[in-house]
Amino acid sequence: MPDPVGARVDRGSPVPLYFQVASRLRAMVESGELPAGSRLPGEAELVGRLGATRPTLRRAVSYLVEQGVLARKRGAGTRVLPPPLARSADLTSLHDDLLRAGRTPATVLRRCAAWPVDDGVARALGVPPGTVATRIERLRLADGEPLALMTNVVPVSVLAPRVEDLVAHGLYALLRSAGHAPRLARQVVGARAATADEASALGEPPGAPLLTTVRTAWDDSGHAVEYGTHLYRPSRYAIEVTLPTGAAAPASA
Known part of the structure; x- marks a missing residue:
């Protein structure tokens, strides 16, 4: 899966790293790269693509769950929700x-x-x-x-x-x-x-x-x-x- 331009986090930016990662993931959802109903790729893949640590990625995913972009379900992983x-x-x-x-x-x-x-x-x-x-x-x-x-x-x-x-x-x-x-x-x-x-x-x-x-x-x-x-x-x-x-x-x- 090719990396979109600017997908990796910018550690010199004043924007918190977790928010940068969350913004990248939200953009992937809105573009259809991660379609509604699909499962989020594994942590190892996303960490490699986005240049983020696992704790930063987990915080970003938790933020998107709170925002209603993603949903966690025990035994089914994290999936992309349809738009509100x-x-x-x-x-x-x-x-x-x-x-x-x-x-x-x-x-x-x-x-x-x-x-x-x-x-x-x-x-x-x-x-x-x-x-x-x-x-x-x-x-x-x-x-x-x-x-x-x-x-x-x-x-x-x-x-x-x-x-x-x-x-x-x-x-x-x-x-x-x-x-x-x-x-x-x-x-x-x-x-x-x-x-x-x-x-x-x-x-x-x-x-x-x-x-x-x-x-x-x-x-x-x-x-x-x-x-x-x-x-x-x-x-x-x-x-x-x-x-x-x-x-x-x-x-x-």
Whole structure:
């Protein structure tokens, strides 16, 4: 395998050696030299190619694991992960977005039950407290890798989903089939630390930072069709937003 130009570390540079090695490895991933799903070459080969010591290489690999570029799995070595899903801030479902990105979505249904909504969810949906709705809790995977924990509340007057449909299809596809296609939504994006249960489900350490979204969606008639709270692994997921220029620039920023 030929060495790319500038692949070896520069010991005279002020840039830390481990970061130089990590940058070289990331460039090899982005160029396709190390394709998604492939195993990282052995330590001896990489040490020879990059001119780094084994401790420096190991620190670089650990850094790329933290960044979501590589993944370690006992018995399977270190492999290259697919690039994070960059999802535009449109009114689409994660299931549909994964399909469009050429990824393979899968769903683990953790809970599905109907019960009266509490006051907070009732306000979000614009329904009286105690209205019966279906609470759906799912783990969404992409190419077999945990990506998101999703909790959605759907009034039973809008949709009474079947378990097999929730496993095979995205929620928005089911809403469209029921004649309640989401047309407008309000979404709030934030972050918080993972609980022990959430971390275990997503393959993250307890307390790891997670990206959060809270969304209420309405159909053409103005009826709220779902209230969702989702948790995402930030190393595997990003939200892209296009910001148009306003009519006039603000006086200060």
